[in-house]
Amino acid sequence: MSASNLTVTLGDVAAAAGVSVSTASRALNGNAKACRISATTADRVREHARRLGFRPNLLARSLQSRRSGLLGVVVPDVANPFFAAIAKEVTRGAEEAGRSVLLADSGECNEREVTLVAELQARRVEGLVVCPVGVDSTHLEAANAAGTPVVVVDRGFRDGSLPTVTSDHRGGAERLIEHLLELGHRTIGIVQGRPGTLPNDDRLRAARDALAAVGVSIDDVPVAGNGFTERSGYESAARLLADRPDVTALFAFSTPNAFGALRAAAEAGRSVPNDLALVCFDDVPHGEFLRVPLTAVAQDVRRLGQTAAEVMAERLETGRPPRRRRYTVPVRFIARASSGGPLPGAEPRSRRRSSRESLAAGAPR
Amino acid sequence: MSASNLTVTLGDVAAAAGVSVSTASRALNGNAKACRISATTADRVREHARRLGFRPNLLARSLQSRRSGLLGVVVPDVANPFFAAIAKEVTRGAEEAGRSVLLADSGECNEREVTLVAELQARRVEGLVVCPVGVDSTHLEAANAAGTPVVVVDRGFRDGSLPTVTSDHRGGAERLIEHLLELGHRTIGIVQGRPGTLPNDDRLRAARDALAAVGVSIDDVPVAGNGFTERSGYESAARLLADRPDVTALFAFSTPNAFGALRAAAEAGRSVPNDLALVCFDDVPHGEFLRVPLTAVAQDVRRLGQTAAEVMAERLETGRPPRRRRYTVPVRFIARASSGGPLPGAEPRSRRRSSRESLAAGAPR
DNA sequence: CCATGTTGCTCAAACGTTTGCACAAGGCCC
DNA sequence: GGGCCTTGTGCAAACGTTTGAGCAACATGG
Numbered sequence: 186m187s188a189s190n191l192t193v194t195l196g197d198v199a200a201a202a203g204v205s206v207s208t209a210s211r212a213l214n215g216n217a218k219a220c221r222i223s224a225t226t227a228d229r230v231r232e233h234a235r236r237l238g239f240r241p242n243l244l245a246r247s248l249q250s251r252r253s254g255l256l257g258v259v260v261p262d263v264a265n266p267f268f269a270a271i272a273k274e275v276t277r278g279a280e281e282a283g284r285s286v287l288l289a290d291s292g293e294c295n296e297r298e299v300t301l302v303a304e305l306q307a308r309r310v311e312g313l314v315v316c317p318v319g320v321d322s323t324h325l326e327a328a329n330a331a332g333t334p335v336v337v338v339d340r341g342f343r344d345g346s347l348p349t350v351t352s353d354h355r356g357g358a359e360r361l362i363e364h365l366l367e368l369g370h371r372t373i374g375i376v377q378g379r380p381g382t383l384p385n386d387d388r389l390r391a392a393r394d395a396l397a398a399v400g401v402s403i404d405d406v407p408v409a410g411n412g413f414t415e416r417s418g419y420e421s422a423a424r425l426l427a428d429r430p431d432v433t434a435l436f437a438f439s440t441p442n443a444f445g446a447l448r449a450a451a452e453a454g455r456s457v458p459n460d461l462a463l464v465c466f467d468d469v470p471h472g473e474f475l476r477v478p479l480t481a482v483a484q485d486v487r488r489l490g491q492t493a494a495e496v497m498a499e500r501l502e503t504g505r506p507p508r509r510r511r512y513t514v515p516v517r518f519i520a521r522a523s524s525g526g527p528l529p530g531a532e533p534r535s536r537r538r539s540s541r542e543s544l545a546a547g548a549p550r
Numbered sequence: 551m552s553a554s555n556l557t558v559t560l561g562d563v564a565a566a567a568g569v570s571v572s573t574a575s576r577a578l579n580g581n582a583k584a585c586r587i588s589a590t591t592a593d594r595v596r597e598h599a600r601r602l603g604f605r606p607n608l609l610a611r612s613l614q615s616r617r618s619g620l621l622g623v624v625v626p627d628v629a630n631p632f633f634a635a636i637a638k639e640v641t642r643g644a645e646e647a648g649r650s651v652l653l654a655d656s657g658e659c660n661e662r663e664v665t666l667v668a669e670l671q672a673r674r675v676e677g678l679v680v681c682p683v684g685v686d687s688t689h690l691e692a693a694n695a696a697g698t699p700v701v702v703v704d705r706g707f708r709d710g711s712l713p714t715v716t717s718d719h720r721g722g723a724e725r726l727i728e729h730l731l732e733l734g735h736r737t738i739g740i741v742q743g744r745p746g747t748l749p750n751d752d753r754l755r756a757a758r759d760a761l762a763a764v765g766v767s768i769d770d771v772p773v774a775g776n777g778f779t780e781r782s783g784y785e786s787a788a789r790l791l792a793d794r795p796d797v798t799a800l801f802a803f804s805t806p807n808a809f810g811a812l813r814a815a816a817e818a819g820r821s822v823p824n825d826l827a828l829v830c831f832d833d834v835p836h837g838e839f840l841r842v843p844l845t846a847v848a849q850d851v852r853r854l855g856q857t858a859a860e861v862m863a864e865r866l867e868t869g870r871p872p873r874r875r876r877y878t879v880p881v882r883f884i885a886r887a888s889s890g891g892p893l894p895g896a897e898p899r900s901r902r903r904s905s906r907e908s909l910a911a912g913a914p915r
Numbered sequence: 916c917c918a919t920g921t922t923g924c925t926c927a928a929a930c931g932t933t934t935g936c937a938c939a940a941g942g943c944c945c
Numbered sequence: 946g947g948g949c950c951t952t953g954t955g956c957a958a959a960c961g962t963t964t965g966a967g968c969a970a971c972a973t974g975g
Contacts, residue, residue, distance in 0.1 A: 191671060194961055205925050210963060220964095221923055243672045244618060245961035248609045248930050258653075269634035276628065276655050285669065288623075288653040290641050304558060304650065331556055382587045393574065395646055444836050471809050471834070476841045559931055568957045575933060585934090586952055610931035614960050 194272060202226075209234075213241070247309070256284045256497070257305035257313040257333075261293040264327035265485055266470070268316055274490025275314050275431040275497075282498055285310065295320040306333055312497050314338060319382040322347065334500045336507075340491045341383045348500075349505035350493045350514065353370055354384050354466075355391035357482035357516040361436055361464045362395040364480065364520065369528035370434040371401060374425040376446050378438040385413075386468060388438055410442065416443025426453045426461075433528060434462035440469045443479055456475040458525030460528060467521060478521035488514050555603040566598040567591075571640040574599075578606070596611035612674070620866065621649045621677040621862070622625045622670035631835070632851055633681055634701055639855025640679050640862075647863055649676065660685045671698055677862050679703060684747040686711065699865045701872075703858045706748045707837060713865075713872035715858045719749050719831075720756035722847035722881040726801055727760035729845065729885065734893035735799040736766060736829060739790040741811050743803040750778075753803055753831060775807065783810025791818045791826075798893060799827035805834045808844055823890030833884060843886035879899050 199209035203350035204226060212230035233239075240257030240422060247253045256279040276286045287305055291298035295318045302324050305313060312334045317326060319340035326345055329335040330333040341349035365373055375392060378385045393403055407429045416442055426449060435450075437443035443465035447457060454463040459478050469475070470485035492512050500507055566575035576585040577595035598604075612618045621644040624713060625633035641651045652670055656663035660683045670678060677699045680690060684705035691710055694700040706714035730738055740757060743750045758768055759797050772794045783802055787810060790797060800815075802808035807832035808897030812822060820826040822842050833848035834840070857877050865872055 188692055189668070189671065189696055191674065191698070195963095196961075206962080207964075208924060211924095214963085222919085223923060226923075239667070240672050242613070242674060244609055244613045244674055245930090246963075247963090248607070248613055248875060248932090248960090251930070263638040264631065264635040266629065266631045266634065269631065269637075270629045271630040272634075272653070275656055276653060285673065286636070286653050288641060288651050289645075290638055303605070304555070306554065307605050308650065309556070309607060309609055327553055331554055333556070395910075444839060444951045447839060452925080458912060461651075469836070474812065474840050476839055512950050560933095561931075572934075572956080574955060579933085588953060591953075606933050612960095613930090613962085614934090616931045616960070632956095714952090736942080893954085896923075 187547075188238050188372060191240055193237045193239045194432065195239070195241065196389060198230060198237055198239050201231065202230045203235060205229060213239075251309075253309040253311060254284050255287050255308060255310045257287050257289065257308075257310035259289045259291055259298060259301055259305070259313065260316045261291050261298075261318055263290045263473050267303060267339075267467070267484075270334065270486040271316060271490040271493065274487055276499055277496045278494025282501070286411060291318055293318055299324045302328055306331070308518070312336070312501055314493050317342075319379070325455065325539055326330045331491060334497065336497045336500070338489055339384065341511075343383065348496055348510055348512070350489055350496065350512040351384065351387075352484040352489065353385035353513050353516050356438075357466055357484075357518070358388040358391035359395045359518075360518045361466070361480075361482055362392050363396050364518070365434045365436070365462060365464060366399055367396070368434075368462065368524060368526065371399075371404065372407075372429070372432045373428060373434045373436055374422070374426065374432040375408040375410075375417050376422050376435055376437040377408055377410035378417070392436060410438065413441060414438040415441040415445040419449050420444030420445070422445065422446035423448035423453065426450065432461075434464070434524070437463065437465035439469045440479070440481075441463060443469075443481075447477070458523050462525045463523040468517075469506050472519075472521065477523045480521045480524035481519050483517045483519055485516065487512050553603050556604050556605055556607075557602045560604070560606065560682065561896050563599045564603050566602060566843075567595045569595060578604075597802055616674075618674040618676060619649050620652050620675045621675060622652045622667070622675035622680075622892065624654045624656055624663060624666055624670070624672075624678065624680045624682075626656050626681060626683055628653065628655045630870045632832070632849075635851040636681060636855040636858065639648070639852055640859045641858025643856065644864075646909035647866070656683055657685055660692060664689045667693055677701070677866055679858050680861055681905040682707075684744070692871075695808065695907065699862065701858050703854055703867070704749065708748065711875065712859055713875055713877070715854055716749065716752075717849040717854065717876040718878050718881050719752035722831055722849075722883070723753040723756035723801075724760045725881075725883045726831070726845075726847055728759050729883070729889060730762070730799045730801070730827060730829060731762055731764055733827065733889060733891065735797075736764075737770065737772075737794070737797045738799045738801055739787070739797040740771060740775075740792060741771040741783050741787050741790065741800055741802040741807050742773055742775035743782070743807060745776065750803060754779040757801060759778045770907075777801065778806060780810040780813075783807030784814050785810070788816035788818065791815065791820065797826075799829070799889070802828065802830040805830060805832045805846075807845070808834075808846075812842070823888050827890045828888045833882075837884075842888045845886045846891035848882045848884055849877050850882065 195209050196206050199206045209230050212222050212227040213234055258272055258275055260482055262268055277287050288303040291301055298318050314336050316339045322342040323343050325335050325347055335347050337349040341351055348532045377389055380399050396406055407425050410417050435446050437446050441497055450457055450461050457463050464480045464483050468481045470479055497505055502518055560574050561571050564571045574595050577587050577592040578599055612865055614670045623640055627633055644651050654666040656666055663683050671693055679701050681704045687707040687710050689710055690700050700712050702712045702714040703893055707718055742754055758771055761771055772790050774790050775782050784808055800811050802811050815826050816824055829845045831847050833846045861872055
């Protein structure tokens, strides 16, 4: 009998209860006391609302209150577990604050991202959490300037004013290179992701710096790759291994990159880790069940999402600009089998700093 | 100069152009011709709109047109790649139809699902695509009856009227059991997911039927498990292996279940596939790189999502009830190493029907 | 018995659009 | 030169809420 009926309006409830619309509104919105609605009237209104299955129209409410209760989330690929996890945490945060999430998928296309952001603005989202494609930020800067707070996650922009949440790309890359150096590697091929994006370039720079610190010239660091995909990983690793047969280790910038490299290595007749060490940025779920468990640096995806949600929440609640411009989430180094043991004939380097290591290859947790 | 400004209203544009709001509205909405707005006026209005950075307020538009342009999507866990993929395809479909997606995460909690559906209805979504927790469907039936078309994906309900898109759970389970039977297995332990859900129960029934067809009594089919999680897989497999040392094969109902079973097997001192065969429903990405590549039945997740999107699109476009009540998406059987070779001493059964097999273990694609 | 305060409610404007209808001006026909 | 169609535009209502201001009725205090 009290099945919800979306066509019942506040007016209908008011009429049924024999009061005016305004009284009905106040009675239902809890602040009955403050608005001096008698308890009996309030009860009567509520009773009729229930009976008619009244559902307030949030569109109307939003229009009137100028608060849509909507948060826009834009990611390059929802199906990618990385972004899915971020979306999840942001959604959770938004819902805690009573907001709903409008999710959009840019498909790694900057133009689409621009369109989507405009669309979300048109829907009057109160804020935007964006994992940008990373090419251009003018639309995001514009939205931010126009009063829609923007928080950027993962891929950021070197300059500009947008608060940005990222993993510690530099620290992670440095850690992996140091690991390889300790094992005696000096000629390390880099299977990079999408050049020009902040995560990629930060990792690349950190890797080069770490190598330069032990005297490896920048020209002795072969680099290839043009995307975070398996295909790019495969092609660039194949090229790298063909051009520079002297590389003893590969550093892949993503797990798909690493899987591609793994295939390329197999086809080049180099077995991992015996003939070639492999490390990668980003961990793979169930990594311990892989034939060659991958030494990796794991990003704390949930914390990335949570941090973004928090930064956004604070901006929305206080109305202030964000405290900081950059929020860096630590990564976790996990040594597994793919990096192998020390190179024969290499004197192991001493570690410069300590760091909590994780379990070894394939150990059940 | 033409930076978008969300506070600029149609009224401002009209005033700037020296026309009435209605004229401005008609000029901007393209139907200028049909509404007999002169070309010069239309241009002038557009020019001023551009200059002022006018962005129509979609909330107002939605309210007036009674079409929110919103589609609600509810899944139990966005971070799960399976649901993320579904969300992606549905999002894509919605955007093609000019709608945006409101995404909600029920966290496998039925109560939460109920709340979320209500919330989405309050926002006047035009349709709901739901991967339900699967316990109860009254709220979904109610929404559907109240005029918000509902399409159910993955977990459905045995009765009721909601159009439902699922994988061919029965066919997949049957195929895996037949595979094991061919290899000579007769005592097959079932590591099930969440009992009571349609995918689980369909798979279970099909498995039992397939076994019964070759004379294995239902009492000789050990079953354990209470969730699609790794933990449940681990615990139930451990129990199964302890209680019934005679099982020669396990059928896990999800990849997490399978990983759990793998750990349990290792701890029980049984190596896969030599001492124990293992097959599972659901494929794992990069399955060929696993130490023990898993024989599996892969769901076509994208097609699940696409089908849901299509069914919803047709319902929304035509306004008709769905053509069918059940849409079944075929699965793909993939033989890999985890099911091992024929049992020693077993006469291999002949296949009853043919089916396209996929590549063998670990083959590069 | 009048000023004052409190209680309980209604009126009406506003949020930013869309859209049916009316209306003025001009051209055309007879 | 009056009727009529066409063209271009404006008025005002509507969508379903919220909310400030106003107004009776009644109690209170002097």
